[in-house]
Amino acid sequence: MGLNQLTSSELMRLGERIKSVLKLVLTELSPHVHSINSMTQFLSYHRSNSQRIFNAQKSTDGHQVLCALPGVKAFEEFIDKSKPYISTVTYEKLSKAHLLYAQAIACHATSHADLKRQLDAMHTKHAPSKSDNRAQVYYAAKSLLGFSVEHVCCSYILSVNQTNPNFLQEVAMISKLGISRTQEAAPFVQFYSHPHPSDFNKPALITHASRIIPNEFSMGIVERYSSSGLYDAYSSYSVSNSGMVFDDIPNNDTTDATFIFNNPDELVNPLTHSSQCTSTSISIKNPAKKLTLLVFVDKKINATSNVKVGCYHGNQKVDEGKLNAADMWTERLPDFPQLQVVSLESPQNYITEHPELAEKIGFLLNYSELDDTHFACYAMEVEFPIWSSTYRIYFEHSE
Numbered sequence: 001m002g003l004n005q006l007t008s009s010e011l012m013r014l015g016e017r018i019k020s021v022l023k024l025v026l027t028e029l030s031p032h033v034h035s036i037n038s039m040t041q042f043l044s045y046h047r048s049n050s051q052r053i054f055n056a057q058k059s060t061d062g063h064q065v066l067c068a069l070p071g072v073k074a075f076e077e078f079i080d081k082s083k084p085y086i087s088t089v090t091y092e093k094l095s096k097a098h099l100l101y102a103q104a105i106a107c108h109a110t111s112h113a114d115l116k117r118q119l120d121a122m123h124t125k126h127a128p129s130k131s132d133n134r135a136q137v138y139y140a141a142k143s144l145l146g147f148s149v150e151h152v153c154c155s156y157i158l159s160v161n162q163t164n165p166n167f168l169q170e171v172a173m174i175s176k177l178g179i180s181r182t183q184e185a186a187p188f189v190q191f192y193s194h195p196h197p198s199d200f201n202k203p204a205l206i207t208h209a210s211r212i213i214p215n216e217f218s219m220g221i222v223e224r225y226s227s228s229g230l231y232d233a234y235s236s237y238s239v240s241n242s243g244m245v246f247d248d249i250p251n252n253d254t255t256d257a258t259f260i261f262n263n264p265d266e267l268v269n270p271l272t273h274s275s276q277c278t279s280t281s282i283s284i285k286n287p288a289k290k291l292t293l294l295v296f297v298d299k300k301i302n303a304t305s306n307v308k309v310g311c312y313h314g315n316q317k318v319d320e321g322k323l324n325a326a327d328m329w330t331e332r333l334p335d336f337p338q339l340q341v342v343s344l345e346s347p348q349n350y351i352t353e354h355p356e357l358a359e360k361i362g363f364l365l366n367y368s369e370l371d372d373t374h375f376a377c378y379a380m381e382v383e384f385p386i387w388s389s390t391y392r393i394y395f396e397h398s399e
Contacts, residue, residue: 003118007108008063009332011119013308014104015062018069018097020306022057025094028086043081049074063123067116072102089304134384141287141387146185149288150178150254152385153357155364156280157296157375160271161264163215168267168278168301171212173364175225175258179286181248187235188255189243191285192219194263196239203244205231206260212368218262219244225258225360258360260367270301270397278305279394283314284385291385292357295393296375305395307378312390333389 003011026033033039039050049070056068069075079094086094109115142148153175161169179188194217204210204220212218221231229249236245249255268275280295297305312331365372378393385391 003108003122008122011066011104011108012062014100015059015065016308017062017306018101019057019059019062019065020308021090021093021097022053024090025082025086026057028090029082032085043078045078045081046074049078053078063119066101066104067119069101069112071112072098072105075101093306131383134382134386137387138287138289138384145287146182147188147286148178148180149176149286150180151290151292152176152282152284152288153292153360154282155294155296155357155361157364157368157370158267158278158280158301159298159368159370159374160269160300161214164265166269166272167265168269168298169214169368170261170263170267170280171364171368172261172263172280173222173258173360174261174282175222175256175360177256178289179255179257180253187248188246188257189238189285190246190257190259191241191243191283192261193242194261194266196237196242200237202234203231203259206367208363208366210367212262215264216262217264220260222258222260222363225256225363227252227255227257230255230257260364270305270395275397277394277396279392281390281392281394283390284387287387288385289383291380291382291391293380293391293393294357294361295378296372297378297395299374299376301395301397302376305397308392308394308396309380310392310394311386312392314388314390333386 029039029042032042036047036050036054039045039053040047043050052068052070052074056065059065059068070078075098079091079098082094083091105112105115109118138148155173157169157171159169161167174190176190181188197217204218206220206222208224210220221234223231227249229252230246233247233249234244235247237243238245246257267278270278278301280293282291282293284291311333313333314331361372380391380393382391
């Protein structure tokens with residue numbers, strides 16, 4: 001009979017959850033375990049199953065994780081052998097993941113091998129590729145709207161607000177490169193989620209010498225990463241939908257626009273609050289060719305959280321502190337793009353592989369007066385992100 005779309009999405013999320021827990025386990029087993037050979041020797045665990053564990057935590061999506069994992073009993077053996085070397089919290093997360101894994105196989109397949117066959121069959125029968133489908137949406141929307149963006153690149157830093165520890169300090173750099181619009185198209189508007197400041201006059205001009213004011217919401221244009229004349233092209237703002245409106249820059253076919261937003265009181269601190277979920281997101285308001293989303297999260301928060309990703313309809317606003325990831329499934333797209341999440345021991349690993357981002361990330365950390373070694377970093381890259389959707393990297397917190 002095969003897997004239906006709902007079951008496929010559930011299995012995708014399960015695989016993502018297991019991958020996240022495995023990464024946490026391997027981090028706690030380090031430095032004793034850093035390769036297949038060292039895991040085999042240190043845990044006295046079968047080599048082929050060690051390889052399966054490593055392959056699973058390196059897989060690019062949840063379905064691949066489930067296919068790469070060892071069987072139910074072999075996975076249980078890995079948990080038992082790891083128990084003396086990992087924290088109680090991590091052990092409980094791993095045991096829960098194993099239980100869900102075993103239940104998924106029992107519900108949807110006759111064995112682990114059968115589940116793998118079903119997942120493989122589901123992926124091989126899809127044509128054209130999801131990337132091709134998203135590209136078609138991009139070109140159609142670009143033609144209809146007369147508006148497009150080459151690359152949307154967002155970096156978020158989540159740290160504890162030092163002056164009000166009940167909240168997180170969220171500093172975000174939103175960079176839109178290659179903005180192109182026809183004369184008939186709607187103007188370029190940069191939206192933001194924070195309530196509009198009553199004393200707002202115009203965005204600040206942010207330079208390399210600018211520094212954050214920790215307990216004050218602010219928004220500004222980063223001069224060195226924006227087209228010359230963007231600051232002067234600022235036209236007005238809309239209080240009702242929280243957006244800054246810009247006129248066209250004379251003699252410019254395309255425009256680059258980079259902003260920094262400082263939100264000191266929008267996200268509650270999960271270390272002191274009963275919040276179940278902390279979410280970072282970007283809404284694709286205009287057709288875009290590429291999306292890069294980076295999230296730097298304080299390692300203390302990261303240690304007690306599971307990272308997840310998703311693509312959702314629109315941009316659903318939820319009262320802060322009440323966001324529950326389990327409730328968001330109603331808005332999750334049934335055929336969402338394959339989203340790759342990369343957990344990094346050091347943000348510098350990703351920066352080295354993407355030199356075009358290095359300077360901007362350095363600028364943001366310098367502006368925020370923060371040290372990158374205090375953060376874990378997660379990255380998402382999507383070709384042709386779906387227009388009028390919202391992409392999220394979010395964190396489910398342990399109770």
